[in-house]
């Protein structure tokens with residue numbers, strides 16, 4: 606099976622980890638500090654704070670902003686559940702707005718209608734490697750005095766009008782194994798707010814300013830030097846790996862141009878870093894995914910059940926009417942996308958997609974000449 610993702614771990618990471626292991630200094634130390642310094646420079650902000658994963662990066666920022674029960678945070682349901690979970694863990698309430706049908710990102714035009722006197726923050730998710738409409742989001746936030754927290758967990762290095770993801774409001778990144786840059790597990794926060802950065806550094810380390818001087822209630826959200834050593838090696842490769850992702854995406858775009866499917870769009874002024882390459886294939890999606898897997902192609906769905914339909918969210922009365930989100934969850938799929946994908950593997954993926962789309966696309970929808978027959982076949986495969 607050609608996997609959907611494969612981390613790019615090589616001699617550089619192995620050497621970096623070995624060096625840390627041999628040094629005996631494993632926990633948060635000089636490599637974490639170096640990663641933070643380099644990431645802040647990379648994003649173009651004053652501070653980067655490393656954390657043990659992206660979820661706690663989000664949670665720590667929300668805690669630092671002082672979110673509390675009764676507060677509302679506007680975000681999307683078309684995301685990994687951690688976005689909403691991090692809001693919930695502060696006691697605040699996620700308020701879901703719908704997405705744009707073509708970018709799969711928060712539909713900024715819908716944000717103002719969701720603002721109430723309890724709204725404290727807007728959390729755009731730069732899903733799949735594309736930055737949300739930050740000009741409009743920032744303007745709305747400024748107008749209403751709201752914080753902006755970017756969930757850039759999937760968008761390392763993505764650009765919006767010359768600025769990097771994570772450089773607008775307070776940014777949060779995941780360094781999970783399959784992300785564009787990884788430390789196996791890890792996270793990074795970016796901010797220009799000196800006070801928040803100081804608070805976050807204390808919060809992630811038991812509230813300790815200096816040895817056994819506990820200045821506030823804190824936690825252990827530290828990253829290890831072992832992980833940071835991997836992160837530094839990954840950062841060295843980020844530009845090259847992003848270029849490779851973009852080349853793979855261009856190859857897919859070209860190969861699918863004549864098919865009745867939607868390929869990812871990149872609005873003017875943005876650069877996509879293709880954490881995922883998402884195809885819009887219509888109502889035969891499940892049949893197409895099944896056919897791709899039969900052909901040895903690890904296609905996957907991000908995300909099959911939107912957050913607002915998860916039981917623990919519905920039980921909290923947080924369900925919302927989000928037809929575009931529901932549509933994306935039902936009709937899109939993601940193809941193998943990682944820097945190490947070989948040309949031969951990509952050719953296999955392309956051939957399998959062309960074959961599956963020819964067999965199933967349009968079934969239950971408007972494309973294709975053999976809708977009825979193929980629809981029955983699609984159902985059979987889907988089961």
Ligand SMILES: Cc1ncc(COP(=O)(O)O)c(C=O)c1O
Pocket residue numbers: 658659660661684685687688730732756758759778779780781790791792
């Ligand atoms: C959009 C999004 N938000 C948040 C997270 C949480 O990051 P982590 O898995 O590092 O906790 C992830 C990654 O898994 C993500 O993709």
